[in-house]
């Protein structure tokens with residue numbers, strides 16, 4: 122049988138000037154499970170804690186709710202307080218009626234009081250479902266997975282790795298670097314973004330504690346803090362050409378832009394066609410199927426492709442197509458899915 126003690130803290134005027142604490146205590150007095158309810162000026166003070174301990178003994182309470190500040194501030198204080206008189210510390214709950222109520226609803230006393238009543242009722246309902254817990258030790262795998270290899274992910278991985286822990290960076294594209302690798306300058310210092318990013322990319326890729334898992338996506342996360350198990354799906358990096366009866370290579374148009382980033386990737390495209398372009402048999406990003414078709418799709422698309430760039434791209438694709446054990450039926454450039462349909466279907 123639950124016997125919950127509810128203690129509403131004024132925190133001086135922090136809560137008391139907005140929330141009618143006496144009314145909150147009165148409102149939850151008859152709420153299911155509540156055996157005792159009161160309010161006090163400073164619950165975390167010594168007299169406040171003594172008040173809780175005395176009430177536990179006098180009213181035979183087996184659960185306690187304190188409505189006051191954030192658990193981050195005083196959860197430990199109150200857990201220790203109830204433990205001193207023999208109550209399991211996990212039979213204690215806090216309702217935050219300061220940061221989540223009086224501070225954010227200053228001047229709206231009536232609404233804040235109603236909200237405080239709701240917050241306390243929720244905490245009472247929760248504590249009624251709490252079970253006695255015992256502290257224990259569990260083995261923890263000291264290794265981290267950072268999902269996303271943009272600048273934030275890279276920095277996060279470096280911080281962890283430099284503290285001596287193993288880190289895996291999971292990146293869905295073929296390379297780490299993210300959006301920052303596509304912009305010229307960073308705000309507000311107008312620094313060259315590549316000057317900031319590239320040293321970190323190099324450091325991450327050569328760090329002994331960091332493993333890069335690129336061109337792969339997170340499918341499932343199981344487990345709990347310290348013992349997570351994740352399922353990662355690696356995307357295909359090659360095609361079994363022996364299974365192809367004919368080959369059509371279709372490349373999305375290259376940007377006409379001459380930005381250094383695009384140029385860099387174009388230059389690297391020769392070696393990237395096979396491993397890092399998305400190559401799928403009969404399947405595009407949007408899951409439509411095209412029979413007997415291999416699609417090469419890249420990040421490059423746009424309106425302003427020039428004839429010279431088209432020719433360069435064609436040469437690159439043809440040069441690589443020679444390596445395939447198939448027949449190149451044609452090389453097409455397209456700007457939209459609709460256009461692709463016109464070519465293939």
Ligand code: SF4
Nearest residue numbers: 130132163165189190
């Ligand atoms: S318990 Fe929190 S809300 Fe209450 S007086 Fe102490 S600091 Fe203020």
